[in-house]
Amino acid sequence: ALQGLPRPNAIFIGGTGGSMLETFKLCWENLRPHGRMVITAVTMETISHTFELFKTLGTKPEILLMNFARNKQTGPYTRFEPQTPVYIFSVTKDHA
Secondary structure, three states, X not given: OOOOOXXXXXXXXXXXXXXXXXXXXXHHHHOOXXXXXEEEEOOHHHHHHHHXXXXXXXXOOEEEEEOOXXXXXXXXEEEEEEOOOXXXXXXXXXXX
């Protein structure tokens, strides 16, 4: 998908369908120096795998944990129902 396109300044990865390693490598190689990569993860496997991938590059990502809740009617009352937490990894590529 990146073939023929200019090298990106920023890449967002989410929902790789099990092809995280291949997607990560291709994107990291094409990301411009000082570009930013952001990856979202919701499963423990993806969270762990993403953290390890950044470690192997010698980078330390900023990691945010976002918790969401959606309103839901319970009789005459409105309550919040928790949704799946999302981990957001963000790192700047500091070398060519």
